[in-house]
Every structure is written in C-alpha cells, then in structure tokens.
Amino acid sequence: MVTTEEVDTTRQYEIPEGVMLEFRLAGPLVRASAWAIDAAIRAVLYIVIGLSFSYFGGVGVAIILIALFLIEWFYPVLFEVKSGATPGKKAMGIWVIHDNGTPVTVSASVIRNLLRAVDFMPLMYGFGLLSMLFNREFKRLGDLAAGTLVVYRDNYEKRSELPSRSAVRPGVELTESEQQAVLAFAERAPGLSSERRVELAEILSEISGRKGERAVDGIYGYANWLMKGR
Amino acid sequence: MDLSRITINLRPRTPWEGADLGFALARSEFLRLWLLWLASALPLYLVVAMLFFSEPMLVALLTWWFKPLYEPPLLFWLSRRIFGERLGFSEMRQHWWRVVRPQLFANLTWRRFGTARSFNMPVALLEGLKGSERRERISVLGRGQHVTGWLTFFGINFEILLELSFLVFLVMLIPSELNWLEMDSLVTSGGGIELWLQHIGNLLAMSLIAPFYVAGGFAIYLTRRSELEGWDIEIGFKRLAERVEGKHPSSSLVAGLLLMTVGFVLPGEPPIAAGLPDRDAVQQSIQEVLKDDVFGKREMRDSWEYVGDTDESAEDVPWLLQWLIDLFEGYTRGMATVGEFLLWLGAGLIIAFLLYRVSRMRDWPNLNKLPGLRRRQPLPVTLSGLDIRAESLPEDLVRQAEILLLAGEARAALSLLYRGALSVLVFRFRLQINIGATEGECLLQVESSQDFSSAAFFRRLTAAWQGMAYGHRLPSTGELEALCQDWDRVFGE
Numbered sequence: 001m002v003t004t005e006e007v008d009t010t011r012q013y014e015i016p017e018g019v020m021l022e023f024r025l026a027g028p029l030v031r032a033s034a035w036a037i038d039a040a041i042r043a044v045l046y047i048v049i050g051l052s053f054s055y056f057g058g059v060g061v062a063i064i065l066i067a068l069f070l071i072e073w074f075y076p077v078l079f080e081v082k083s084g085a086t087p088g089k090k091a092m093g094i095w096v097i098h099d100n101g102t103p104v105t106v107s108a109s110v111i112r113n114l115l116r117a118v119d120f121m122p123l124m125y126g127f128g129l130l131s132m133l134f135n136r137e138f139k140r141l142g143d144l145a146a147g148t149l150v151v152y153r154d155n156y157e158k159r160s161e162l163p164s165r166s167a168v169r170p171g172v173e174l175t176e177s178e179q180q181a182v183l184a185f186a187e188r189a190p191g192l193s194s195e196r197r198v199e200l201a202e203i204l205s206e207i208s209g210r211k212g213e214r215a216v217d218g219i220y221g222y223a224n225w226l227m228k229g230r
Numbered sequence: 231m232d233l234s235r236i237t238i239n240l241r242p243r244t245p246w247e248g249a250d251l252g253f254a255l256a257r258s259e260f261l262r263l264w265l266l267w268l269a270s271a272l273p274l275y276l277v278v279a280m281l282f283f284s285e286p287m288l289v290a291l292l293t294w295w296f297k298p299l300y301e302p303p304l305l306f307w308l309s310r311r312i313f314g315e316r317l318g319f320s321e322m323r324q325h326w327w328r329v330v331r332p333q334l335f336a337n338l339t340w341r342r343f344g345t346a347r348s349f350n351m352p353v354a355l356l357e358g359l360k361g362s363e364r365r366e367r368i369s370v371l372g373r374g375q376h377v378t379g380w381l382t383f384f385g386i387n388f389e390i391l392l393e394l395s396f397l398v399f400l401v402m403l404i405p406s407e408l409n410w411l412e413m414d415s416l417v418t419s420g421g422g423i424e425l426w427l428q429h430i431g432n433l434l435a436m437s438l439i440a441p442f443y444v445a446g447g448f449a450i451y452l453t454r455r456s457e458l459e460g461w462d463i464e465i466g467f468k469r470l471a472e473r474v475e476g477k478h479p480s481s482s483l484v485a486g487l488l489l490m491t492v493g494f495v496l497p498g499e500p501p502i503a504a505g506l507p508d509r510d511a512v513q514q515s516i517q518e519v520l521k522d523d524v525f526g527k528r529e530m531r532d533s534w535e536y537v538g539d540t541d542e543s544a545e546d547v548p549w550l551l552q553w554l555i556d557l558f559e560g561y562t563r564g565m566a567t568v569g570e571f572l573l574w575l576g577a578g579l580i581i582a583f584l585l586y587r588v589s590r591m592r593d594w595p596n597l598n599k600l601p602g603l604r605r606r607q608p609l610p611v612t613l614s615g616l617d618i619r620a621e622s623l624p625e626d627l628v629r630q631a632e633i634l635l636l637a638g639e640a641r642a643a644l645s646l647l648y649r650g651a652l653s654v655l656v657f658r659f660r661l662q663i664n665i666g667a668t669e670g671e672c673l674l675q676v677e678s679s680q681d682f683s684s685a686a687f688f689r690r691l692t693a694a695w696q697g698m699a700y701g702h703r704l705p706s707t708g709e710l711e712a713l714c715q716d717w718d719r720v721f722g723e
Contacts, residue, residue: 007258007312008239009250016524027250029377029446032384092246122402126395129388133442134257138250152247172474181466184242192460200460203467206475 011137011149013101021101023151026094028132031150035125037088038075045071073113080109085153099147108146115142162186167228168221171207179226186223189216233465235313240462243453245377252449256441259311263304263441266322270300270330271437279429286428293436298337298347302329304444305351312452329355348447349378371454378450385443393435397427613667616645618653628718635711640704647717648695651688654721669696684720691717 013021049067053060079086084103085095096104096112104112119128119140128140137149163186174182189197194213201208201215208218233240238251256263271293278292303322306329310317317325333341333354344350350368353359359367372378456462519525547555611619624630627650634643652672655661659682663675673692677685691713697703705713 006237006239007251007255008241009247009254010239024247025250026246027253028388028442029249029253029381029384030246032387033246033380093244122398123395124391126391126399129391133253133438134260136257138253152244174470178466178470178473181463181470184466185460185463188457188460188463192458196459200463200467203464203471206471 009138011151013099015100023097023101023149025138026092026150026152027138028129030092030094031089031132031138034086034088034092034094037091038086039088041087042071042075076113076116077106077109080104080113081106089150093153094150095153096148096150099149104148108148112142112146112148115145118142160187162223162227163190163220165217165220165224167225168218169225170222174226182219182222183226186220189220232313233461234468236461236465237314238312238449238452240452240456240465242457242462245375245450245453248450248453249377249381249446250449251453252444252446253442255308255312255449256445259308259316260441262316263307263445264437266303266307266319267300267437267440268433269319269322270303270326271440272433274299275429275433284425286425286432289429290432290436293432295342296338297436297440298334298342298351299330301348301351301440301444302355304441305329305355305448308445308448309352309356332358333360345379345382346372346375346447348381348443349375349451351444352448352451371451371458375450375454378447381443381446381450385439385446389435389439392438393431396431396434400427611665613652613656613663613665613672616649616652618649618656620653620657623650623653628714628722631714631717632711635707635714640707640710641698643710644695644698644705644713647713648691651691651717651721655682655688687716687720 009025009027011023011025013023015021046068050064053064053067056063076086079089080096081104083090083095084097089095096109098104098108116128119125119131119142121127125140128142131140131144132138135144137143139149143149162183170182185200189200192200197216198212201219202211204219205211205215208215208222210218238255243251274296275289275293279289282288282292303326306325307317307322337347341347341350346368349372350364353367353371354364357367611617623646627646631643631646634640634646652663655672655676656663659679661675661679661682663672667675669692673689676682676688679685682688694705694709694713698705
C-alpha cells in the first residue's frame with residue numbers, strides 16, 4: 001500500500017498579497033519544557049514574595065495572595081504581549097503568534113491564558129496535553145479559542161562560509177528549491193565524509209560532467225555563482 | 231533505502247523540531263500504532279494483572295519495565311511507513327519476533343535505565359549494529375541530542391499525568407452523593423471497581439503515549455541522520471537530475487507527487503521553458519478567483535426613496551370628482567388660511583400683552599441704578615426685631631426723640647432714632663438690606679453703599695444702639711443730644 005501524504009510540522013498561511021508564509025509549529029515536548037522553565041521562575045517568585053511578606057501579619061498575607069493571583073494569571077500575558085514569549089518560551093526559542101502570523105494582541109493573550117484553567121483540568125494540563133497531541137497544529141484549547149499558534153522563532157544564524165571557488169554558471173536553469181539544495185550542499189559538504197560528499201555530487205554528473213572530487217568542486221562553483229556570481 | 235520515496239519532509243531541523251515531526255507522524259497514524267502497541271502489550275498486561283490484580287502500581291511498573299518488548303514493532307512499522315508502505319497486521323505478526331528479539335536481554339536489563347531508548351533503538355534495529363559498533367555509532371549520532379533524554383523525561387510525566395487525569399476526571403463526573411468512587415480509595419487502591427479503573431488508566435496512559443514516544447525518538451534519529459548525511463541534499467539533487475535528464479517520474483509516483491507539493495513543477499518539465507497557458511483558461515481562472523467573497527460581491531437590498539411629486543390624478547379623474555377635489559382642496563386651504571391668521575393674531579396679542587406688562591412695571595426708570603435688582607426681594611418690614619415701616623414712626627421723629635429724652639426715656643429715644651434711620655435707609659435710599667439682617671450686617675451694607683454718604687454717623691448710631699440694647703450701657707445725655715441733632719442733619723428732609 002502506497003501513501004502519498006507528506007508529513008511535516010509546518011503551517012502555511014497565504015497573506016492577501018499572495019505571499020505564502022510558513023510557520024514551524026512547536027509541539028508538546030518543547031512547549032512542556034518552556035512551561036517547566038516558567039513554572040520554576042514562578043516558584044522562585046512565590047518563595048521570595050512569600051518569605052518577604054510573611055513578617056507583615058494580615059496585610060502581608062493579603063499582599064502575598066494578591067501577588068499570587070496576579071502572577072498566576074497575568075505572568076504569561078505580560079510577557080506575551082511585550083515580546084511574544086514568556087522567559088521559558090524565549091529560552092526554548094518559541095513564541096506565540098496569531099493564526100495569521102501577526103504578533104499576539106492583549107485580548108488573544110488574555111483568552112489563551114485564562115483558558116489555561118480549562119486546559120489544566122482535570123489535573124496538570126490533562127486536557128491541554130490531549131488537545132496538543134491530537135490537534136494538527138499542536139494547539140491546546142486556549143490556542144483554539146484565541147486563534148493563536150505557538151511556533152519556532154526564526155533565528156537568523158550567520159550562514160557558514162562557502163568554500164571559495166571561482167563561480168561557475170550551472171548548465172541548466174535552477175528552480176528555487178534546487179538552488180537551495182546546491183547552497184545547502186556547499187554549506188554542509190565540508191562536514192560530510194569525503195565518500196558521501198562525492199556520492200552526493202556525482203548525482204549531478206549529468207549536469208556538471210564531472211566525477212569524483214572534481215564534481216564536488218563543480219557544485220561549489222555553482223554555489224558561488226548563485227551567491228555572488230550574478 | 232530509496233530516499234526519493236520518503237514521505238516526510240526532510241528539511242534541516244533542530245532536535246526539538248525533530249521530536250515534533252515524530253509527534254505529527256504518530257498523530258497521523260495513531261490508531262494503527264495504538265492497536266499495534268496494544269497487540270503486544272495487552273496480553274502481557276493481562277498476565278501480569280492476573281498475578282497481581284490487587285497491586286495496580288506493581289502491575290504498571292512491570293508492564294512499564296517490559297516496554298522494550300512492545301516498542302520495536304512500532305518502530306519497524308514506522309520505518310516502513312515513512313517510505314510510504316503501511317504494513318498490515320498479518321505481516322507484522324510474521325516479523326514480530328524477528329523485530330523484538332535482537333538484543334532483547336540487554337534492552338530489558340541494563341539498557342532499560344538509559345534515557346535515550348527511543349533514539350538508540352533505530353541504531354540497533356534498523357542498522358543492525360551490535361556491541362562496540364553500536365556504541366560508536368550511538369556516540370557519533372547522539373552528540374548534542376540531549377532532547378532524547380527530555381523526550382523520555384516528559385514522556386514519563388505525560389503518562390503519569392494522563393493516568394491521574396483519567397481517574398480525577400471520572401471522580402469529577404460522578405456526583406459525590408452516589409458514593410461510587412472516592413479519591414482516597416483510588417489512591418490507596420481499596421475495593422473492586424477502583425482497582426479496575428486503575429488498571430484501565432495504566433493501560434490507557436501508557437498506550438496513548440507510546441506511539442508518540444517511539445515516533446518522536448525515531449524522528450529525532452532521522453533528523454540527525456539527514457543532517458549528518460545530507461539526505462535532504464540527496465533528494466534535492468536527485469530531483470534536479472531527474473528533471474534535467476528528462477526522466478519521467480517512472481521511478482516512483484511518490485517522488486512526482488512530492489515535487490508537486492514542493493515546487494509545483496513536474497519532473498521533465500522545465501519551469502522556464504514551459505509554454506504560456508491558454509488565454510481563455512487564464513481568464514476563466516481569474517473569473518473564478520474573483521468570484522470569491524474576498525473580492526467583493528453582489529447583493530440585493532430594498533429600501534424606500536423619495537422620488538418627488540408625481541401628479542398622476544390630473545388625467546384620468548372624472549371632471550365631477552376633480553371639481554369636488556378642487557372644492558375640498560379650496561375649502562381646506564381656506565380653513566388653513568383662517569387658522570394661520572388666528573395664530574398670528576394670537577401671537578401678536580401675547581406680545582402686546584407682555585409689552586404692556588413690562589411698561590407697567592414698577593421702578594421702571596431705576597432698573598439699572600439699583601444694586602441687586604436682579605434678585606429683587608420684598609423690602610423688609612422689620613429689622614433686628616424693630617418695626618421700620620414709615621407708618622409706625624412719628625411724623626416729627628427727632629422732635630419726638632428729644633421729648634422722650636427730656637422725659638428721661640433715653641432708651642426709647644435711642645430706639646426711635648435707630649428705627650427711623652433704618653426706615654429712611656430702606657425706604658428712602660432704597661438700600662438693599664436682607665430680611666433678618668443683624669445690626670452688623672446693616673452697617674456693612676450701609677458702608678458698602680455708594681448712595682449713602684454719612685456712613686460714619688450710622689456707625690456711631692449703631693454702636694450706641696448695640697451698646698444699649700445688648701450691653702445696657704446708656705450713652706450720656708450729651709451724646710444722645712448730639713445724635714439727635716446729627717440725625718436731623720443726615721436723615722432730615
């Protein structure tokens with residue numbers, strides 16, 4: 001039996017201008033890690049507040065309770081509205097956005113965080129976990145209600161230097177994905193074993209007309225042409 | 231291994247994203263994986279449960295320990311699945327022992343404590359490596375793959391959380407009055423139904439997480455190998471080569487379909503050389519796109535609008551009726567004219583009446599001169615308990631006072647002088663003094679008045695009066711005589 005469905009964890013959204021945006025959805029594992037970090041931060045906060053105000057008698061208890069309430073409900077809202085991610089999420093490289101890719105607003109953030117109470121039921125995010133596991137976009141119930149996504153933040157790392165060769169124009173026109181494959185090869189080939197490098201390069205022998213290490217050099221040339229040749 | 235047939239998107243990923251890919255894979259095939267896991271695990275669970283029925287925790291621990299028995303079939307099935315092949319149950323039964331047996335003893339003993347089980351399993355099972363080879367391979371592959379440990383850590387937590395959620399959820403749903411379930415007995419494993427529920431919770435939680443755990447580890451493994459060996463590059467290059475060599479997607483249907491999802495380019499059809507599409511077809515598709523509500527839509531709405539007078543009656547109305555209409559129209563018009571006239575007349579009369587009233591207003595000429603007119607108040611009749619009406623005073627006030635003074639009635643004389651002074655101030659000088667004003671307020675009013683110049687005398691008089699009335703201090707006779715003479719000078723006519 002042959003299946004044709006390609007599995008991936010991205011979600012695409014076409015903006016009115018016709019540009020296709022692609023979001024890399026964050027799954028239960030990374031979100032649980034982010035939550036654990038946030039929970040640890042909150043726990044430290046509670047301990048500090050609890051210890052420092054416990055000497056003030058009745059007023060101190062009132063302040064502790066109010067602080068507890070505010071932190072428990074609005075800690076995520078504050079950070080999500082400010083920068084899209086709580087410290088835990090920031091540490092895991094994920095953040096919250098709307099379904100259409102825009103930054104999360106106060107109302108959406110408040111909704112998704114108030115509904116934590118539902119996700120938390122019956123115990124320690126039981127419903128939230130089930131919802132995340134079985135939703136196509138890893139959404140918990142709060143995300144469903146607020147129309148938000150938790151996605152990986154694009155980190156624009158410095159691209160590694162290409163092996164410098166004289167630029168060679170490929171014999172055929174390359175589509176965008178093919179250009180990306182050539183560039184990916186040039187960037188990652190130095191880290192591959194030489195046999196594997198040659199094996200990959202020789203797939204394109206028909207185009208480059210070369211074999212062995214010379215084929216590898218040929219593709220480096222293409223990559224240099226793509227990057228700066230034009 | 232033919233990578234062109236792979237059905238997962240092998241883009242470069244972080245290990246965390248790799249785990250997500252596994253979760254997505256497990257979700258899309260959840261039912262099959264779940265049943266496959268149960269097929270191995272359920273018999274063992276039942277056997278163990280029969281031995282230790284009253285110890286659900288022990289049963290759970292034992293079943294949990296034997297996980298390496300039920301996980302390899304899932305991995306094996308998934309390894310075929312990613313190349314587009316879904317093995318049937320009977321095939322899996324044939325392969326079962328061959329899949330589970332390798333290194334089973336190690337898996338169930340010392341390796342059971344490892345946290346990277348899901349990640350190491352493919353090395354042993356799919357690459358068939360043993361001993362030092364396996365160790366070396368894992369040390370190379372597993373570099374920087376700490377996510378596998380977190381997968382195990384959170385996997386355990388998810389299982390515990392789901393089992394407890396299941397039990398708490400049941401307790402929440404059943405009204406407490408029924409006393410069917412109690413939280414305490416669920417935890418401490420009391421009677422019959424609680425035991426059953428704990429067993430069911432165990433199985434549900436473990437079976438639910440298992441597919442995600444196995445697939446997650448497998449996907450991290452795939453991501454790592456793809457990164458190390460450039461699988462994504464290989465796929466990209468093979469597609470490029472196929473396109474250039476003009477090969478049609480005879481090698482596999484999957485590759486072609488994959489290309490369609492990635493680039494909308496069929497192999498063997500260079501995108502640049504592709505002919506222009508048919509103009510009519512393009513127009514048609516444009517129209518179809520424009521039909522979408524996003525680009526505006528057409529809708530019908532009814533509303534009333536004034537279109538001006540249309541005199542339709544003139545033509546087809548009989549003359550008699552027309553005459554009647556005109557007559558009636560003339561009649562109503564006449565009535566209206568009369569009404570209008572009456573209205574204007576009424577308005578004129580009202581205005582005339584008002585003008586008359588204004589002209590008859592008292593003090594008309596002094597309107598602007600008098601201070602405090604805007605809050606016109608009735609003139610006071612008594613001030614500080616003294617009657618100040620002109621009628622109550624004698625004609626020749628000073629003379630009367632002197633007579634009283636001679637008669638030894640100094641008190642009455644001073645009183646007469648003071649009353650007289652107030653009366654003159656109020657009625658002759660029109661000084662605005664409030665009803666109920668005290669002597670001091672009267673004095674203030676007099677001193678602030680511009681019309682009355684001899685405030686100094688009034689102050690002297692007031693002081694004498696206050697001293698006598700409230701302090702019982704009679705001024706000397708000479709002083710009283712002086713007051714009488716000055717009164718005549720200031721207030722006399």
